[in-house]
Amino acid sequence: MNITTTEQGEITVLAIEGRLDGQHAQTAEQAFLAQAQGGKTRFVLDFSRMDYISSAGLRVVLVAAKKVRSVQGRLICAGMSDSVKEIFEMSGFLSILETAGSAEEAVSLMA
């Protein structure tokens, strides 16, 4: 797994590549929390290069969604492949997440 963090104005884009599973969940959670603790409230999670997400990975997204909600921020999950989307669908998480086709689309939705 590889995480790239970029700033687009007020918006923080976290691009997660590879497998977000139990082995990498903590790293991903810390990457998000470091930004949130720095006062950031608007996030795009770019999943366009994500191969797989496990339940431990889903938990990280849940933690992020709850955190953003508690500070009245906004979080968009962008660029899910069909197989990743299926996992979000199956877990019921799609019902509480805002999604977009790509990171660019997500950023323009927030602007």
Next chain:
Amino acid sequence: MEWIGVVATLGGAGLVALGAAGASLYHRHRVRSAKMLFDISMMLNSTLKRRQQMEMIMDSAKTVLPVEAASVLLIDPDTNELFFELAQGEKGEEVREIRLAPGEGISGLVAERGESVIVNDAASDPRWSNRVASRTGFETRNLLTVPIVNHGRIEGVLQAINKKGGRSFTERDRLLLERVARPMAVALENARVYEQLEQSMNALQQTTAIKERFENELQIAGGIQMSFLPRTMPSAQEPYDVCALLKSAKEVGGDFYNFFKLDEDHLFFTLGDVSDKGIPAALFMAVTLTLIKGKMSPAYTPGQLLVMVNDELSRDNPVLFATIVCGVFDRKTGEVVLSEGGHCTPYVVRADGNCEPVKLRKSLPLAAMPDTEYHDGRIVLEPGDRIVLYTDGITEAENAAQEQYSAVRLQEFLTMTAGMSSAELIDALIMHVYMFADGAPQSDDIAVLSLLRRA
């Protein structure tokens, strides 16, 4: 003269040509001294305990030379001080703990320069350190000190004290003691390596003991976890056949199931998966199952039950969550009311083998979010139909090529299960998944539940 061959292997050049008949006095002396040195070397290597070696060295020195006492001083690599590891002789016991500063006294000098020193009148020699003598009351008349050298590194010194009969130490004594000191260095190094090995072994032994205790506790925890699962399957007299299986990847796991009768006509069943493995997952699973068992009654639908359980579980913002399917089966009508939270799709397998996914309205896993709604769905099992619940340990089981067993293979398998009892289906499914994994280790917990309405 058995030892002749032995001596030759020591490489004494003058001895190789030695004939039994022509042995001169000189040669006899050389041979005796060589044999003695060889014996010392053999003896030193016969034990790896340093203390025993040291005593042997002292004894050897005293055998080689008629002296009152012998001692070995080793260099402490941390401080460069010389210290008495042991001293033998009538007062030997008393000098064990003494340390000398680097360069102090004759021993210090020998240790620094690596050259032997003979002192035949200690009292008048300015290099002589009086410290040991005054501490022990051992009067040093004369002494011979030789370095113990290993691969060019000075390890310490060997000292012979007070030659007996009031005689002086000679150059020959020096050569002899130097030859005694030579095998000592190697033996001492071996002993040091052995000591380190012994320490590592002890550390390993302790670690292993801790690990064993931990594993033992894990097994107990696993036993406690299994005790949360129903131990008896409902009787063969019932118009349904329910069976379930749980296989944890570790000693304890996060998958769970349960089933129990709510009243004469209604059977409750559930199966789920905590978002982790090991002890935290097992504890969370225990809490979840306890809440379900405590709260469920014929008055509630599965969806109402999940709302109540979720309210309890999500109260303290837990770090784990649990996906779940649960249902109530009516034995008279065959109707099943089901609710789910983020779990993988159950299947209905009809009596003719046709396999259909059960489309339930999706909701969030338990403990994911407070105030979550859970919805009820309905299906009807005709005689011979069954419902199959499972965790993603089945569909995401991987083979060595990292291909997943997948929902497609599961559905294909289920179409072939018409006529099987619930226990038979579960056995066959587990076998099918294992055959697919083909030796790749089970990485996730597995749980399966089959509820068949008897034909």
